[in-house]
Amino acid sequence: MRKIIITLLIALPTISFGQLGISFHQSNLPFIGLNYQIKNKIRPELRVGTDNYFDAISVEGIITYDILKKEDYEFYAGLGVRTNDFTGLVIPIGLNVYPLSTKQFGFHIELSPIVGDDNILRGSWGIRYRFKSKQ
Numbered sequence: 001m002r003k004i005i006i007t008l009l010i011a012l013p014t015i016s017f018g019q020l021g022i023s024f025h026q027s028n029l030p031f032i033g034l035n036y037q038i039k040n041k042i043r044p045e046l047r048v049g050t051d052n053y054f055d056a057i058s059v060e061g062i063i064t065y066d067i068l069k070k071e072d073y074e075f076y077a078g079l080g081v082r083t084n085d086f087t088g089l090v091i092p093i094g095l096n097v098y099p100l101s102t103k104q105f106g107f108h109i110e111l112s113p114i115v116g117d118d119n120i121l122r123g124s125w126g127i128r129y130r131f132k133s134k135q
Helices: 002-014
Strands: 018-026 031-038 042-049 059-069 073-082 088-090 093-097 105-116 120-130
Touching: 018 042, 018 105, 042 073
Parallel strands: none
Antiparallel strands: 018 031, 018 120, 031 042, 042 059, 059 073, 073 088, 073 093, 088 105, 093 105, 105 120
């Protein structure tokens, strides 16, 4: 099941129109993400844990939806799965802020309950970059 979800998260952006982005989340469980925004509202993202040994790297596949989208910020919520350490369901809720005039570089904060083997409430903050300036 996990392989199917991760394959869909990777394949869906290649057949849709959108824009590519990367993010880094700093927390007690830090990670880097690669996302592809579809139709300015839906954002599938593949996340890989950082600051780990290679055999302990965790992978997350999530899809978020922009509940509120303005020129300078986006409020989003989503759903996904996490593998390896702290395996379970991920429910991200966050805010992206784009304070610069180009709207490519921004900051974000996120709160993500991870429900599964161990129930964890992860908070993170970080940076986000979108490779395309116009949406």
